[in-house]
Amino acid sequence: xxxxxxxxxxxxxxxxxxxxxxxxxxxxxxxxxxxxxxxxxxxxxxxxxxxxxxxxxxxxxxxxxxxxxxxxxxxxxxxxxxxxxxxxxxxxxxxxxxxxxxxxxxxxxxxxxxxxxxxxxxxxxxxxxxxxxxxxxxxxxxxxxxxxxxxxxxxxxxxxxxxxxxxxxxxxxxxxxxxxxxxxxxxxxxxxxxxxxxxxxxxxxxxxxxxxxxxxxxxxxxxxxxxxxxxxxxxxxxxxxxxxxxxxxxxxxxxxxxxxxxxxxxxxxxxxxxxxxxxxxxxxxxxxxxxxxxxxxxxxxxxxxxx
Numbered sequence: 001x002x003x004x005x006x007x008x009x010x011x012x013x014x015x016x017x018x019x020x021x022x023x024x025x026x027x028x029x030x031x032x033x034x035x036x037x038x039x040x041x042x043x044x045x046x047x048x049x050x051x052x053x054x055x056x057x058x059x060x061x062x063x064x065x066x067x068x069x070x071x072x073x074x075x076x077x078x079x080x081x082x083x084x085x086x087x088x089x090x091x092x093x094x095x096x097x098x099x100x101x102x103x104x105x106x107x108x109x110x111x112x113x114x115x116x117x118x119x120x121x122x123x124x125x126x127x128x129x130x131x132x133x134x135x136x137x138x139x140x141x142x143x144x145x146x147x148x149x150x151x152x153x154x155x156x157x158x159x160x161x162x163x164x165x166x167x168x169x170x171x172x173x174x175x176x177x178x179x180x181x182x183x184x185x186x187x188x189x190x191x192x193x194x195x196x197x198x199x200x201x202x203x204x205x206x207x208x209x210x211x212x213x214x215x216x217x218x219x220x221x222x223x224x225x226x227x228x229x230x231x232x233x234x235x236x237x238x239x240x241x242x243x244x245x246x247x248x249x250x251x252x253x254x255x256x257x258x259x260x261x262x263x264x265x266x267x268x269x270x271x272x273x274x275x276x277x278x279x280x281x282x283x284x285x286x287x288x289x290x291x292x293x294x295x296x297x298x299x300x301x302x303x304x305x306x307x
Contacts (some may be wrong), residue, residue, distance in 0.1 A: 002277075006031045006153045006184030011061035014047050014208075021047050023208035024061070029201075031152070034175060034185040036199035038148040040302050045188040049155050052186065053083050065153060077151055079107060082151035084142045084159055090130045096141050097126035100148060107149035116144045120170060124204060136163030147178065154178060156187035160194060172197055192295040202294070206302045220292045227296055228261040230268070231286035232277060244276045245269060262296065265289055 007029035014022040022044040025103050029035040039045045050056045051063050054070035054077070063070055083089075090099055100117065104110040117123050120140045125133060132140065139162055146154055159175070160168040174200055178185055188193055195202055196216050204212040204219075212219060234257040241261075242251045249263035261273065270289070277284055 003233075004030050005175050006066060007035075007062045009048065009052070009061070010063075010065060012048060012051060012058055013060035014044075014056060015059050020208055022051070025205065025209055027203055027210060029153075029184050029186045030177060031184045032182045033200040034179050034187065035203060036195040037186065037188045037203050037205055038104055038190075038195060038298060039188075039205035041063045044300075045205055048205070049186065049188060053081070062084070063149060066220055079149060080152045082146035082149060082154040082221045084139075084146040084154070090138065090142060090145070090296045092131035095127055095128055095129055096122055096133065096137075097261060099130060099141060103145045104148045109150060111150060113148065119174065120144050121167065136164060137166055139163055139169070140167060143174070146231055147174075151183065153184045153186070156185065158189055159187055160189075160191065165213060166277045168194075190300060192293065196294050204242055204298065205302055207261050212297070212301055216294055219297050220294055226263075226265040226289055227292050228265045228273070229286070229288045230259040230273070230284055231257055231263065232259070233280075233282040236280070236282065241273070241276055246274055260296075262292065273293045 006027050007027070007171070009025060009027040010078055012022050012025040013020055021042075025048060027035075027037070027048070037045050037048065047056060051058050052065055052070055054074045057071050065077055066080055070077060070282065091119065094102075097117065098107070100113055100122070104113050117126060119142065122141060125137050128191065130138065130141070130273060139159065143156070143159055156175070160171050163171065172194065175187070179200070187198070199216060202213065202216055202219055203210055236259070238251040238253055238259070242249055245251070245261070247262075247263060247269070249261055249269075251259060251261050253259050263269075268292070270287070
């Protein structure tokens with residue numbers, strides 16, 4: 001494993017009932033970087049992370065964390081790795097402060113518990129048992145437990161799920177600080193703004209395989225496309241609009257009256273669009289033009305149908 005790599009996955013295969021959930025996946029996460037793994041529900045993200053954490057055994061391929069086997073070398077890895085599970089994995093009958101204090105005692109040089117509880121707002125519910133915490137409160141406690149031991153690698157499965165905007169910002173700042181301290185952070189998320197804000201590298205997974213990867217600018221800069229977002233009359237004939245624009249455009253009504261026009265959008269494109277709308281008596285109540293977002297790329301890669 002190269003000195004800069006903290007996690008290396010090569011040809012990972014994991015099957016359930018004979019069906020491959022992870023199917024030949026390759027991934028590298030570097031030290032001092034945040035690697036975000038994106039994918040639809042059932043794409044294999046959580047299973048991949050659980051194989052890295054030693055919670056599941058690969059059926060084929062190789063997983064190395066800090067150069068070690070997460071299953072065979074679990075004892076050696078445990079003090080060097082932090083884990084935040086999707087369901088929290090916390091004892092439900094114990095008070096929040098006692099959970100964190102117990103975890104901290106397992107490490108030789110833990111972070112100060114008081115510092116973490118204040119930073120993540122845990123003081124406000126420190127005396128409450130885990131079963132009585134809200135989803136966002138459990139997430140904050142689980143994050144604190146994952147990083148209190150000063151790990152070299154942290155696995156975060158949807159770290160800000162269920163959090164309010166204020167809590168999310170605190171978590172994002174903390175993850176960025178971990179990266180600046182040289183920690184390798186591998187996180188899964190469904191939040192595109194979270195990936196855009198935090199990730200040094202994004203890996204898009206679908207059907208158990210990596211289908212795209214790179215920095216956010218690399219992924220959104222495919223071609224020199226812009227995306228036009230339009231709010232107007234619903235149920236317009238998008239095929240006719242596409243033909244009227246006269247170029248390599250993709251027009252889609254994503255919600256009632258909300259359209260996107262993807263392609264080489266220029267001033268002439270906007271003029272042709274507004275003229276076409278005027279001919280049909282339709283008024284654009286909102287029209288914005290911008291570069292493709294990470295969400296645009298994600299939907300283009302994985303499709304728009306519900307899973």
